[in-house]
Amino acid sequence: MRIRATVAALSGALALSALAVPAAHADEVHGDTTISNVVVNGGKPVSVGATAKKTISVTFTVKDNSGVDWAQAILFHGADIDHSDSGAVANSSDGQATCTVVNATTSNCKSTFDMEPGYNLINKVAGTWKVWAIATGNDANYVQKDNAKSFKVLRAAQLTVNAAPEPVKKGKTVTVTGKLTRANWDTGKNSAYTSQSVKLQFRKKTSSTYTNVKTIKSTSTGALKTTTKATVDGYFRYSFAGSSTSPAVSATGDYVDVK
Template sequence: MRIRATVAAVGGALALSALVVPAAQADASAATADDYRAAVAKVRQAAAAGDARTARVDQPYPLNATFSNFKIGKAIKVGISGTYSTTVSYTLTHDADVDVTAPDFLTGPYLYRGDATLFGIEPATCTGTTATTATCTGKIDVLPAEGDLLNSDAGTWKGAALAIDYNGQDPEGFDFDITQVGYADQGGLGTTLVQRRSQLTVNATPEPVKKGATITVTGKLTRADWENTKYVGIPSGQTVKLQFRKASSSTYTDVKSITTTSGGALKTYVKAGVDGYYRFSYAGITSTVASVAAGDYVDVQ
């Protein structure tokens, strides 16, 4: 579920007006995975509709809660199907009268880049460490086949976290009072990369080959196309190393560097010396994950 809004919601009460609407969110223990992400989507839809801080009379009150010690992995390496997750931990500091273990208290980490956001499928879980602090752990989950990402989203994302305290309010109840609901949202907590996975192929011919003859090594470098859920050739100009491993060795050594041509195509030539394996190795870039092809064996006669 891709979540975008034309108004940024980081750092204010703007987002909560929609987050508190789904009934299932009144009890975190009963919330399903879809409930949580759907609530997040409604947050952004509400943000896009206008500024709740000035256009609405009824607003949640600012929850006295802050987030720190935000820890996340260096990168989320995303292919074209399935779920790609990274675990996030952070410290939640709050007023003494806030019960972070209550079933109607929700918190979770998320990532943002421009007006795009990535949340977890489920809220984070917290363990109180003192009367006013808790250690929380949650996940960021990316589902490329569900439209979570555009190809242009590859790169650096910023980390954030939010908390919502329903204080016993039932969003489905007739007397639901949003002004009794507390909300906190804080951005700029850290960064991580969201990258497109890549794949490499290699084919060394002829096989077998006479010693001293020319071996042609071809291959292709592709990467995940999140918008069309398939792997496509990477643009020309990407540097890839040709590597060789003797049949009697377990170590690959660099032979030469070449660059991709149209559609990620690779082609180069070497002289046959001894039996061994040829492969291509790609170091990756900010937007694209590194990859290595499986070695292709050549019998030299």
């Protein structure tokens, strides 16, 4: 077997002397070792702001009839781990998963990873990431999975709202403004999220449910502005359904007293 130089470099702390890592582009299985139940970030998309790194965990189950020797996972963005986008790789700090024995043949394993803007996160790698994983048994059987799990890494979004005037006479016009922005991992700041469909929603003071009023689009500066008629006391908010690279977000409702 040919040692995969890329993976060896990315995970130098792995005990590669115990196993030569096979070539990319296909899963490799030797013997009865299996990897299953892979969960990233508790099953939720990873939403990361403009500057602060986020630490996430990956858990998975390894089985081998001789018992589990060691395991590891690596996170990446790209076609495969040998062709990941520049810098878009996350390695756990200890280089090897922590595996807890369940019984003679099964272990539950966990690795933690830092997702950091400007380091392994740049704007172009927002979206779908993958988990590369490997595990070995005490009898030197092994399994390598090139895509053990896919998950989302998203640029965190922010949404504001302001409804005016307050108070307002019944039947008069209410102007609702706001702004949609999201994390810019390249600059370390939040920037306008342009040309996105955003819903204006309203909740009566006596209700716990928002209903849609209309849909508008954010401008080139991320600004939102529209008008509606005042009918009863209640809360206006903007709500963004999310995209392939940013999560859904809703502004905190702004209360309007109707006289």
